[in-house]
Amino acid sequence: MAGHSKWKNIQRRKNAQDAKRGKVFMKMAREIFVAAKEGGGDPEMNPSLRLAVDKAKASNMPNENIDRAIKKATGDLDGVSYEEMTYEGYGPGGAAVMVKVLTDNKNRTAAEVRHAFNKNDGNLGENGCVSYMFDRKGYLVIERSAHDVEEDDLMLEVIEAGAEEMETNEETFEIYTEPESFSEVKKKLEQSGYTFETAEISMFPQTYTPLGEKETEKMLNLIDTLEDNDDVQDIYHNLEADEEVLEKLT
Known part of the structure; x- marks a missing residue:
C-alpha cells in the first residue's frame, strides 16, 4: 500500500468539495436504495445495506432520509429502479480511471461520462x-x-481482529x-x-501514474x-x- 497517501490527498480534496450536502445525500440514498433492493431492508441481515447506512450516518445524513430510501426499495414507497454500472478508461497522461454509477437511464449516463472524458483529453475503454x-x-x-492508544497496542488488536495491514x-x-x-x-x-x-470498501491502485x-x-x-454528475457514486x-x-491547483 506504499504511496496510498497520494490517493488520500485527492480523497481529502474530494471530501472538501462534497460540501454540497444535498447532492451527497442523494447519492448515498441511491446506494442505500440499491443495497436494500438487492438484499432486504434489515441492515443486521444485509451487510451491504449496513455499510451504506454507516457511510451515510458518518456524513450526518438524517435518519429520515435513510429510512425513506430503505422504504422505497422495499416497496413501502414508490421509487424508481437503478442499475449499477462501472465505466473504465484513461484520463490525461494515461492515468487509470474507474467510475461507479447508479442510474435509471444508462444511455444518458454513458453519454455524459464519455463526454467528461473526451472534454478532458481522456477516453473511455472496454470493461476490464x-x-x-x-x-x-x-x-x-x-x-x-x-483515541489514547499506542501504535503497537492497536497493531495487536488489529491483527487479532483479522485485518490485513495497518499504516x-x-x-x-x-x-x-x-x-x-x-x-x-x-x-x-x-x-x-x-x-x-x-x-x-474501496478500490486502491497497485501503482500510480505521475503527471x-x-x-x-x-x-x-x-x-x-464526474463528481458533479448525479449518477456518479464513486471515482477511483x-x-x-x-x-x-x-x-497550487486547489
Whole structure:
C-alpha cells in the first residue's frame, strides 16, 4: 500500500468539495436504495445495506432520509429502479480511471461520462481495461486524536481482529482488510471502543501514474466533472501528483 497517501490527498480534496450536502445525500440514498433492493431492508441481515447506512450516518445524513430510501426499495414507497454500472478508461497522461454509477437511464449516463472524458483529453475503454490495476480492500481510518492508544497496542488488536495491514501517520491509523472480513474487523474494533473517520470498501491502485502540472489540472477537471454528475457514486484513479502542484491547483 506504499504511496496510498497520494490517493488520500485527492480523497481529502474530494471530501472538501462534497460540501454540497444535498447532492451527497442523494447519492448515498441511491446506494442505500440499491443495497436494500438487492438484499432486504434489515441492515443486521444485509451487510451491504449496513455499510451504506454507516457511510451515510458518518456524513450526518438524517435518519429520515435513510429510512425513506430503505422504504422505497422495499416497496413501502414508490421509487424508481437503478442499475449499477462501472465505466473504465484513461484520463490525461494515461492515468487509470474507474467510475461507479447508479442510474435509471444508462444511455444518458454513458453519454455524459464519455463526454467528461473526451472534454478532458481522456477516453473511455472496454470493461476490464484498467480494473486489473486496482485491488478491492476494506479501509478503516482511526483518528489519533480521538483515541489514547499506542501504535503497537492497536497493531495487536488489529491483527487479532483479522485485518490485513495497518499504516500510520501523524494524524491517523489506516487499516486494510480483505473485503470479506471487513464487517467482522470493523465490528470487533467497535466493540473495543474505536470509532472511525472512514469505514468503506474501496478500490486502491497497485501503482500510480505521475503527471505534470497541465495534465494534473486536466485530471482534476475530469474528476470534478464526474463528481458533479448525479449518477456518479464513486471515482477511483491512480493519479500521482506533486504536492506543490496540488496545492497550487486547489
